[in-house]
Amino acid sequence: MLSKTVLDALRDDFNEEFEKLSQKDDYIQTSICELLSLVGNVSTFTEAQENNIMDAVQAVISSSSCLGFSIGLKEGTNILQSLLNPSLPELTLKAYGELIE
16 A cells, blocks of 8 residues: 555655666766856855755756656556456457457
């Protein structure tokens, strides 16, 4: 059964894995560098300003990834429910137009 505790644990596991992989993802890292270059010369920022910018970037990435995770979880659940449906063989035949009724 899904509860807030289970969903939070799934999200935490996902975020942990995403954090590890995003550090190795060239596209994400390149995009962050491009964003920072658009913002301006980072060397003129205080450490606090630079941290605020990086926090905002990470928040956008994290929020987007969590939304994708939630959609994936929903789709996975729908697929699992379909696979567990006792009438799956008939539904499969019907989907292919091969069911004789």
